Amino acid sequence: MPSFVKTQRVMLRCAAVTHYAKIYLNGELICEHKGGFLPFEVEITDKLQDGDNLLTIAVNNVIDYTTLPIGGKSNMMNGVGGFGSSSSAKPQNNPNFDFFNYCGITRPVKIYTTPKDYIEDISLVPEVTGTTARVSYKVDTVGTGDCKVEVFDKEGNLVAQSQGTQGVLEIENVHLWQPLKAYLYDVKVTFGEDVYTLPYGVRTVRVEGSRFLINERPFYFKGYGRHEDTFPNGRGMNLPMNTKDMSLMKWQGANSFRTS
Incomplete structure (x- = not known):
């Protein structure tokens, strides 16, 4: 780390990790976070060492009825078509939604500083x-x-x-x-x-009755439910593909979208 960092407040910020993250710095657990769609951060000022530092992020995408999105567990049988004996059953995670349950660091991880x-x-x-x-x-x-x-x-x-x-x-x-x-x-x-x-x-x-007002003018929503999911990056942030999607929706007359 640069020497000037010692006079600053140093923060580690994860923009999104799906779904459960444990953050280790030089082998020490410094932060845990549950929820794959929101940013979180932790101060690392007093945990940095001179010279090289090792940052490790462990990720788990197992979901249950305490997570967003929700899911459950069941047993999967071995054999053709999923049929087999109960003794050979293996646990699996069952997402309760219609999109792929990605796992990983899906948005940028940054270290930034502020004054004290x-x-x-x-x-x-x-x-x-x-x-x-x-x-x-x-x-x-x-x-x-x-x-x-x-x-x-x-x-x-x-x-x-x-x-x-x-x-x-x-x-x-x-x-x-x-x-x-x-x-x-x-x-x-x-x-x-x-x-x-x-x-x-x-x-x-x-909101006034059944009307949604922006700047006191009624606004009629036209648009889509959109998953942030691209063939090059999956759920990983891809700004060119996001721009392409926005341009296509605008071209088709949309004025809004619901994140999914």
């Missing part, structure tokens, strides 16, 4: 009146330092700013995020030496 005093979380809640947006923000931090929040438009112009870990950002002549026209601002948070930029779309979403 760092930004832990950012929350943004918008209210839109006419052409003005008031975005209530809250920044969770660890340690001490001054906090500044700035909002930049797509051209890089500063359109709003505030001081402190809580407050309101007022954006005049706001560009709203909407399906197929996803305008994004950059919200830059500075806390001491730590800086994080969050892409953010200003929009309102609510």
